[in-house]
Amino acid sequence: MKLVKAIVRPNKVDEVKDALAAYNVGGMTVTEVRGHGRQRGHSAVYRGREYEVSLLPKMKIEAVVPDEMVEEVIDAIMSTARTGEIGDGRVFVIPVEESRNIRTGELDAV
Amino acid sequence: MTTEQPAADVSVGEPSLAEILSAARDEYRAEIRLVRGGAQAAKDYSTRIDGLLQRIHAEAASQTETPVALVAIGGYGRRHLCLHSDIDLLILFDGPIAAAEERFVKALLHPLWDLGFEVGHQVRQLSELEQAETDNPEFLVAVVDSRFLAGDARVCARFDTLIHGPESVWRQPTVEALVGLFAERHHHFNATIYQLEPDVKEAPGALRDVVAIRALVALTQPGTARSVPTTSGRLDEALDEAEEFFLRIRSLLHLQHRRNLNTLSHDDQEAVAERFGSPGGEARGQVEALMSVYFHHTRIIARILAAAITEANPPIGPGTTKPVGDNIRASRDGIGFVDTVRASLQPRTWLHAFQAAIDEGCPVSPEALAFIERHSDRYTSEEFFPGTSERDLFLHLLTPKPGLYERLSEMHESGLLGRMFPEFRKIYCRVIRDFYHKYTADEHTLLTIRNLSELADPNATRRRRFARVLAELRHPELIVLALLFHDVGKWTNRNHAEESVRMAEGPLRRLQVPPESIRTVEFLIRHHLQMSVAAFRRDSEDPEVARQLARLVGTEDRLKMLCLLTLADIQAVGPDTLTPWKEDLLWRLYVDTYNRITLGYGDEVIASGQSSIAQLRAHRPPEISERQVSDFLEGLPQRYLRLVGPGTVYAHIRLSRDLEPDEVRLTLDKHDDVCGLSVVTKDRPRIFSNVCGVLSYFGMDILRGQAMSNRQNVVIDLFRFVDADRFLELNESGPSELTRLLQDVVTGNVELTAMLKGRDAAARAQRGKIRVDSLVHFDHHYSDRYTVVEIGGANQWGLLYRISRVISQHGCDIDLVLISTEGDRAIDVFHLTRNGAKLSRDMEQDLRADLEQAVGAADEAR
Numbered sequence: 019m020k021l022v023k024a025i026v027r028p029n030k031v032d033e034v035k036d037a038l039a040a041y042n043v044g045g046m047t048v049t050e051v052r053g054h055g056r057q058r059g060h061s062a063v064y065r066g067r068e069y070e071v072s073l074l075p076k077m078k079i080e081a082v083v084p085d086e087m088v089e090e091v092i093d094a095i096m097s098t099a100r101t102g103e104i105g106d107g108r109v110f111v112i113p114v115e116e117s118r119n120i121r122t123g124e125l126d127a128v
Numbered sequence: 129m130t131t132e133q134p135a136a137d138v139s140v141g142e143p144s145l146a147e148i149l150s151a152a153r154d155e156y157r158a159e160i161r162l163v164r165g166g167a168q169a170a171k172d173y174s175t176r177i178d179g180l181l182q183r184i185h186a187e188a189a190s191q192t193e194t195p196v197a198l199v200a201i202g203g204y205g206r207r208h209l210c211l212h213s214d215i216d217l218l219i220l221f222d223g224p225i226a227a228a229e230e231r232f233v234k235a236l237l238h239p240l241w242d243l244g245f246e247v248g249h250q251v252r253q254l255s256e257l258e259q260a261e262t263d264n265p266e267f268l269v270a271v272v273d274s275r276f277l278a279g280d281a282r283v284c285a286r287f288d289t290l291i292h293g294p295e296s297v298w299r300q301p302t303v304e305a306l307v308g309l310f311a312e313r314h315h316h317f318n319a320t321i322y323q324l325e326p327d328v329k330e331a332p333g334a335l336r337d338v339v340a341i342r343a344l345v346a347l348t349q350p351g352t353a354r355s356v357p358t359t360s361g362r363l364d365e366a367l368d369e370a371e372e373f374f375l376r377i378r379s380l381l382h383l384q385h386r387r388n389l390n391t392l393s394h395d396d397q398e399a400v401a402e403r404f405g406s407p408g409g410e411a412r413g414q415v416e417a418l419m420s421v422y423f424h425h426t427r428i429i430a431r432i433l434a435a436a437i438t439e440a441n442p443p444i445g446p447g448t449t450k451p452v453g454d455n456i457r458a459s460r461d462g463i464g465f466v467d468t469v470r471a472s473l474q475p476r477t478w479l480h481a482f483q484a485a486i487d488e489g490c491p492v493s494p495e496a497l498a499f500i501e502r503h504s505d506r507y508t509s510e511e512f513f514p515g516t517s518e519r520d521l522f523l524h525l526l527t528p529k530p531g532l533y534e535r536l537s538e539m540h541e542s543g544l545l546g547r548m549f550p551e552f553r554k555i556y557c558r559v560i561r562d563f564y565h566k567y568t569a570d571e572h573t574l575l576t577i578r579n580l581s582e583l584a585d586p587n588a589t590r591r592r593r594f595a596r597v598l599a600e601l602r603h604p605e606l607i608v609l610a611l612l613f614h615d616v617g618k619w620t621n622r623n624h625a626e627e628s629v630r631m632a633e634g635p636l637r638r639l640q641v642p643p644e645s646i647r648t649v650e651f652l653i654r655h656h657l658q659m660s661v662a663a664f665r666r667d668s669e670d671p672e673v674a675r676q677l678a679r680l681v682g683t684e685d686r687l688k689m690l691c692l693l694t695l696a697d698i699q700a701v702g703p704d705t706l707t708p709w710k711e712d713l714l715w716r717l718y719v720d721t722y723n724r725i726t727l728g729y730g731d732e733v734i735a736s737g738q739s740s741i742a743q744l745r746a747h748r749p750p751e752i753s754e755r756q757v758s759d760f761l762e763g764l765p766q767r768y769l770r771l772v773g774p775g776t777v778y779a780h781i782r783l784s785r786d787l788e789p790d791e792v793r794l795t796l797d798k799h800d801d802v803c804g805l806s807v808v809t810k811d812r813p814r815i816f817s818n819v820c821g822v823l824s825y826f827g828m829d830i831l832r833g834q835a836m837s838n839r840q841n842v843v844i845d846l847f848r849f850v851d852a853d854r855f856l857e858l859n860e861s862g863p864s865e866l867t868r869l870l871q872d873v874v875t876g877n878v879e880l881t882a883m884l885k886g887r888d889a890a891a892r893a894q895r896g897k898i899r900v901d902s903l904v905h906f907d908h909h910y911s912d913r914y915t916v917v918e919i920g921g922a923n924q925w926g927l928l929y930r931i932s933r934v935i936s937q938h939g940c941d942i943d944l945v946l947i948s949t950e951g952d953r954a955i956d957v958f959h960l961t962r963n964g965a966k967l968s969r970d971m972e973q974d975l976r977a978d979l980e981q982a983v984g985a986a987d988e989a990r
Contacts (some may be wrong), residue, residue: 027667027669028664028667028668028713029664029665029666029667029668030667032665050707050709050710051709052709052712062716062719062720063723063905063907063918064719064722064723065903065918065920065955066903066904066905066918066919066920066955067903067905068905071716074669075668075709075712075713075716101667103669105669
């Protein structure tokens with residue numbers, strides 16, 4: 019199994035969630051995050067005063083998926099989260115060693 | 129062994145502990161299924177558990193020679209054990225605790241753990257309890273309900289004397305612990321009883337508050353008749369009824385979930401309502417009936433608890449009263465009426481009591497609220513607002529400030545708010561079923577007002593950037609008015625924003641709110657979801673999002689109001705809904721939109737084909753031609769049509785017709801204490817500067833100023849100012865003097881600089897005393913056509929004149945101007961060109977230096 023971690027624009031979360039649901043991705047975690055990639059934020063002006071907006075608001079979506087589904091899930095995220103502009107985000111894929119259900123203690127197959 | 133053991137013989141053939149427990153639980157479950165899992169069932173079950181513990185104790189007793197008592201505390205002490213409740217026990221030794229005593233404790237606890245009980249056990253030596261455990265508030269409160277179970281009764285009797293005796297040192301710390309825990313627990317629930325999915329044990333007004341009331345009364349009035357005031361029947365009956373209701377629900381939850389879960393979720397509400405046989409054909413109706421009973425009890429309990437806490441901690445100071453208004457006095461209990469007969473006949477005066485309570489920083493007294501509750505039903509909504517003075521009082525009361533939420537809540541609880549505005553009563557305890565909302569629609573509404581009022585608290589440290597925006601608004605009460613009605617449309621499942629606008633029409637008409645304010649309130653209600661949609665559902669980095677929002681709001685004031693309303697609305701959905709992340713997104717959208725409105729509006733001009741021109745042409749007065757409408761509007765910024773209504777447009781068209789080159793035409797009007805001036809003339813150098821100078825000469829404090837021009841080279845300057853010295857009011861010829869001087873200055877017949885010289889010297893002296901950061905910022909990004917200069921500084925006499933004069937001296941054309949004054953601070957935005965083009969960097973450098981000198985920024989930089 020793999021942990022797929024995607025950093026996307028906040029307004030793209032619902033679309034990505036719906037796309038993943040179509041692939042029967044059961045559970046996922048969505049977190050409000052701030053960060054920057056290559057764009058490194060920018061400066062903004064309010065009433066004549068400049069201030070740096072170095073960390074931009076993004077959403078992090080995490081889902082654990084079977085190995086054979088990883089490519090499809092990545093494609094689904096990429097196609098729904100992409101606008102073509104700078105700041106579309108990133109997708110990371112991380113191997114999962116073990117997964118347990120806290121309530122039952124059940125060990126999932128990985 | 130010195131225990132006086134209650135009967136609990138263990139003999140062969142007796143059922144096992146597990147069998148006893150199983151049988152006890154089966155009996156309890158049977159009662160719960162019949163919806164009889166209330167106090168009696170809990171008591172019966174507790175008694176069965178007592179037997180179980182006595183038997184375990186008997187088996188463990190041989191482990192120690194030290195006198196020991198087993199004491200039930202907390203909910204178990206009260207005999208309120210629910211099906212899956214924890215068991216709270218105190219094991220009390222009259223002697224040192226050594227290895228034998230530890231074996232005894234193990235022998236006692238292990239069987240309980242084996243049976244699957246969650247045991248909250250406390251082990252103490254009796255001598256330790258001679259001092260109150262002030263660092264353990266939960267324990268202090270738990271031992272209030274202590275009950276001997278097994279062991280040495282004399283140990284328990286001495287314990288009882290220490291804790292509950294007349295000389296007990298535990299009493300006052302326990303009262304303080306109760307009040308402290310109560311405050312902490314209520315804070316966790318955002319201090320409101322109106323929880324959509326309430327925890328029937330912990331939520332404000334629920335089971336634990338009933339217990340707290342009983343404990344407070346027992347601790348503060350030992351051995352006397354209890355006298356906590358309640359407007360809903362006798363104390364014991366009110367408490368018993370509520371307690372029985374909560375216990376029965378709780379038992380159903382334990383039965384359903386097979387664990388110690390006390391949250392009445394939406395799904396549980398349907399199941400419980402069905403079990404109770406609540407009236408209503410459908411699940412939704414049944415749930416509403418169930419929850420209305422729930423809120424009925426919680427309201428009563430909350431009120432009794434507040435009274436009990438006041439009784440336990442009476443306000444310090446003499447019990448004197450003082451008059452704080454006509455027929456209104458302040459006393460230790462809060463604000464009340466002096467002559468209740470008179471008050472009962474004058475409902476329009478009741479608002480004064482609430483205003484006085486806000487001014488005095490105290491509540492309206494329980495007696496006054498009970499009085500209002502008894503009398504309000506006799507009056508119609510119109511009778512509360514017979515004239516504009518009551519309207520003004522109500523709008524003044526709605527100004528966001530600390531205490532407003534509490535007073536509105538009192539109005540709501542006493543039924544006054546619903547009586548004044550039957551539209552609001554439509555959402556009384558209205559349950560909104562979704563994933564996010566935590567409170568009923570009426571409480572959500574009041575919480576939005578609390579959130580906004582928190583921004584007005586000068587001692588608050590959170591969200592200061594939004595607080596500054598609120599402080600800049602001239603009519604912040606309009607946001608509160610909009611918030612009050614923004615969700616009244618939720619009584620139906622239709623588009624609630626539009627329904628809310630429709631329903632707000634009646635209250636706004638009865639209050640005789642001025643038309644311009646009505647438009648603002650209706651705008652805020654209609655679009656109260658738009659900014660959160662734009663901030664959280666759209667791409668915040670897409671400039672089009674801010675552009676669309678800028679078009680929607682039109683002006684800075686509306687943007688500020690919508691932003692603050694959105695912030696307050698999101699925060700009132702649930703305690704964790706407004707995260708710093710969301711707050712940031714909202715602020716970014718606000719800033720982008722603000723910049724779009726103030727810096728980027730110059731490029732969006734009215735074009736010939738647009739629908740607003742067609743509408744104005746279609747509805748024009750007979751003496752104005754279609755051509756005149758088009759000629760006047762074309763080339764003006766779109767902003768113009770967002771600022772003025774059709775009547776003002778036609779008035780400006782009339783002023784602009786057949787205008788001679790040297791002619792200045794103007795209209796002057798006054799709304800409340802603010803004067804409005806429209807100046808229409810042919811474009812020429814220094815017009816804006818000269819108008820500012822003339823207004824300054826007459827001592828006017830300019831709040832807003834805007835300058836724009838159309839394709840016909842007609843200039844329209846719009847000003848709003850305060851005539852602080854009442855020059856226009858006290859001098860009959862004032863308006864004509866102002867017009868004459870304006871005409872003379874514009875045509876060059878009078879040299880204004882010389883006239884202002886003396887005053888300018890005084891202003892320079894004053895400038896040093898006002899400490900406001902000054903700035904001059906040039907922007908070449910927002911507009912394709914103009915160099916935009918933002919200038920901020922201390923709001924002083926003649927500042928605008930000085931700035932605009934400097935700009936003109938540099939040969940720049942002031943094409944558009946936007947001026948706002950916010951208290952001590954002035955924010956001016958000038959759209960400039962020179963010879964029809966943006967300013968070069970060199971020009972900018974020269975102009976910046978002189979502007980900084982004019983506003984004092986250069987001085988501060990040094």
